[in-house]
Amino acid sequence: MTLIRVPESWEISENQITPPRLYYNRRSFIKTLVGAGIGASLLPLAGCQSGTSGIGKSASETALEKSINLPKIESFTKNPDFLKVDRPIADEKVAAQYNNFYEFGGTKKIWLDAQKLPTENWKVEVAGLVKNPRTYDIDTLKQKFPLEERIYRFRCVEAWSMVLPWLGFPMKALLEDVEPTPKAKFVRFTSFYDPEITKGPGFHIGSLPWPYTEGLRIEEMANDLAFFAVGIYGHDLPKQHGAPLRMVTPWKYGFKGAKSIVKIEFVENQPATYWNTIDSNEYAFEANVNPDVPHPRWSQATEKFISSGPGISWEIKETLPYNGYGEYVGDLYT
Numbered sequence: 001m002t003l004i005r006v007p008e009s010w011e012i013s014e015n016q017i018t019p020p021r022l023y024y025n026r027r028s029f030i031k032t033l034v035g036a037g038i039g040a041s042l043l044p045l046a047g048c049q050s051g052t053s054g055i056g057k058s059a060s061e062t063a064l065e066k067s068i069n070l071p072k073i074e075s076f077t078k079n080p081d082f083l084k085v086d087r088p089i090a091d092e093k094v095a096a097q098y099n100n101f102y103e104f105g106g107t108k109k110i111w112l113d114a115q116k117l118p119t120e121n122w123k124v125e126v127a128g129l130v131k132n133p134r135t136y137d138i139d140t141l142k143q144k145f146p147l148e149e150r151i152y153r154f155r156c157v158e159a160w161s162m163v164l165p166w167l168g169f170p171m172k173a174l175l176e177d178v179e180p181t182p183k184a185k186f187v188r189f190t191s192f193y194d195p196e197i198t199k200g201p202g203f204h205i206g207s208l209p210w211p212y213t214e215g216l217r218i219e220e221m222a223n224d225l226a227f228f229a230v231g232i233y234g235h236d237l238p239k240q241h242g243a244p245l246r247m248v249t250p251w252k253y254g255f256k257g258a259k260s261i262v263k264i265e266f267v268e269n270q271p272a273t274y275w276n277t278i279d280s281n282e283y284a285f286e287a288n289v290n291p292d293v294p295h296p297r298w299s300q301a302t303e304k305f306i307s308s309g310p311g312i313s314w315e316i317k318e319t320l321p322y323n324g325y326g327e328y329v330g331d332l333y334t
């Protein structure tokens with residue numbers, strides 16, 4: 001077993017992990033920033049990443065604790081089918097700093113920038129090819145669908161992984177409530193976007209396809225594993241994890257898990273999605289975890305498993321097909 005201390009900054013160089021179009025756009029953007037006296041501390045990385053915050057240690061610690069010190073979810077069951085993972089659960093503070101939320105930029109303190117997300121009076125519109133279109137407010141969603149805890153593996157397209165204890169409800173519960181019509185073949189999920197609030201440096205230039213969208217085939221959404229999270233570690237979802245509602249599809253790469261969902265739309269044809277629109281060669285619509293299909297710029301055969309903490313360290317593990325969930329989802333792809 002290899003146990004490696006994570007260095008201060010990400011080991012894969014920026015141009016290795018960033019879609020070329022974004023990378024080159026950002027290079028010129030960063031040049032402008034440097035010209036304006038803003039330095040390399042703003043250098044963003046694409047995909048899934050981590051790093052140290054840009055603020056002093058104690059202020060940073062306090063802000064981090066505040067961001068995860070949220071109301072406990074009192075009423076939920078533990079789903080016995082999804083409680084056993086042969087790896088330890090990530091340390092909560094590590095998970096709460098190891099985020100991506102490009103609406104707020106690509107810097108290494110994204111967990112802090114995401115605290116600007118306004119989550120009051122959150123509504124989720126369900127529309128398109130359904131018998132019962134409706135708009136739920138988040139409290140209704142949390143009361144209507146019985147909540148359960150599920151411990152899932154999480155695998156980023158950039159070859160790191162963790163185990164996380166989500167709280168939420170199966171996507172199929174929502175499907176049963178809104179009843180898609182036979183014409184509905186896909187579903188599109190749209191994240192919150194307001195350019196006045198979500199204007200992180202580096203990601204609001206050029207023509208990036210905001211808002212962040214993701215999609216599933218309807219059979220994928222109906223699969224037992226497909227989950228909506230409203231909480232994590234026994235409490236409400238922190239903003240940096242995509243409060244108040246995000247997708248969790250553990251057999252797919254992490255970018256499929258759209259955060260802070262405001263709209264769910266049932267459609268006939270495969271919808272355009274954020275990363276797939278940026279570079280379909282690097283970020284497939286299906287995006288199932290597969291050790292045999294390398295990313296065009298790196299191997300997917302192994303992953304850096306972020307171990308339990310405290311502090312960030314990792315172990316190299318072999319990547320599992322479907323991230324270890326083949327028995328649940330394999331049939332969807334034969």
Ligand code: MTE
Nearest residue numbers: 048099100101102191212241254255257259
């Ligand atoms: N959803 C939105 N709206 N915006 C994003 O930038 N990043 C995706 C996904 N969902 C992203 C998003 C990526 S690349 C990853 S790896 C995961 O969120 C990260 O989830 P986490 O920060 O909770 O670990």
